[in-house]
Amino acid sequence: MLSQVSDFLGQTVFTVYIQQIIVMTGINLIAVLGLSILTGFTGLFSFGHGGFMAIGAYVAAIFVARLRLPFALAILAGALGAALVSLLIGRLTLKLKGDYFCIATMGFGEAVRIILNNVNYVGGARGWESLPLLTNIWLVLGLDVVFVVLTWNLINSRHGRNLVAVREEELASQMAGIDVFRYKMIALVASAALAGVAGALLANYLQFLRPTMFNMGKSTDLTIMVIFGGLGSISGTIAGTILLTGLPEFFRNFAQWRLVVYGLAVIVIMVGRPQGVMGGFELTPSGVRKSLASRKARLALEAEVRAAEREGKA
């Protein structure tokens, strides 16, 4: 019954083309969610997460195509592989301040791509074709829901609040007893693991892999989706991913202008609205309640200050 329903939906409601866009958006969303933890909530900018996605993709591909192991295990291995590498990278780079960390991640992403170019076991620069098709729309959407919920739970816990504290004010976080290095590491490993999952799904959806798929352009795409959607907002991350993965598809003919629009969007947002389209706002009942309460409290405060001033003058 269920499969009939899904076949029906698959054939009528979602044409193959629309399905493809949804799957690609869903896969991107997993990687962007991870990056949202790192960039949006912890304040560390990365331009190398394509590298972690590549590790997840190639590890998963080896698991299913070479070792003939089940897909679930391959996804897990992709996530673990990326997480382990991020642990090492984090040890080396997380003590770097701001822009220097950013440059280090950029170097890491490029290094992964160039190493993959030279490993013939996985096809080298020519690429690796005829991988099995194992990813489908339901798996991707199901994982999207799971990861959105888990990310939400992480952010709304004392650990998530500590990440935000690190973003807001590092020195004050230290004085509040927060091990800044450890929390940066948690954010980096979580983001790498999610990028690994996304890579694993991608490899077994496109059925081919090529190192250039994970170049710096891919890494920047992911980061831009986070910034565009709004730093420090999970609903913003979802909105940013849908808009920036989906829109170029609807403007296929202008695809070469996409990067120009990207660049402009980033500049405009960085200058005019550094907190992103959604800012820290969450489009959920609790998020709306919170921002209403904040507005009300601010207005009450302003009214009192004005009243006090008037009294002082009188």
Next chain:
Amino acid sequence: MSAILEVKGLTKRFGGLAAVNQVSFRVAEGSISGLIGPNGAGKTTIFNLVTGVYKVTEGTIEFRGESIQDLEPYKVADKGITRTFQNIRLFKSLSARDNVLIACHMSAKYGLFESIFRLPRYWKEEKVLRDKAESLLEIMGLQDRMDVTANNLPYGLQRRLEITRALALDPKLLLLDEPAAGMNPDETVQLMRLIGEVRDQFKLSVLVIEHHMDLIMGVCEHIHVLNFGCTLADGSPEDIANDPKVVEAYLGAENDR
């Protein structure tokens, strides 16, 4: 009274410059002590050394009889020392409530796994944290301002919030770096009262850096005076006020004129 903080022969050199040179003092348990001196005397450097932001060049720092020099800042906070900053450092884009809630984190022990899967311990301890943050904000008179973004608070309340956040860690020693900076006389008097109340209510010791002499003389039981990184005087407020060397450092010697 026994000392909660004991600093001996503390020295910090930046290249050839000794910002702090052979300074020794103690903070008696339960006291409010003052650290004063002209600009550049090394007061904030001492705070940075005690809290582990800077590494000590020479000397020892003991907190409750235990050596704490060269500990990471977050570990110093863990031991029970916390501070406020000369230029307020709040989590600016977060609400007052979240500022305090973050600092309460050490009162909960649930782990990462328990948070992402929302296990029972998460719910139980999260409630404890929220109650604690709210009751602290209430004690400090910020109950009507809990939802205001820290950045939107007036200056005096920002100072107050920073102290509230520091108290959320249940410190044994509170370091206040120029808490009255930029305050008018009214606010300063309120702050003096607040420091005394906080000490009594939370049973802690306070070390305060300040330039407002009326605040220092009004609230401190013991004062340590620095000048050019060295100790100039040490004693009760009366001794300090009458010490010719202190008067000279602040106002200049007679033959200077």
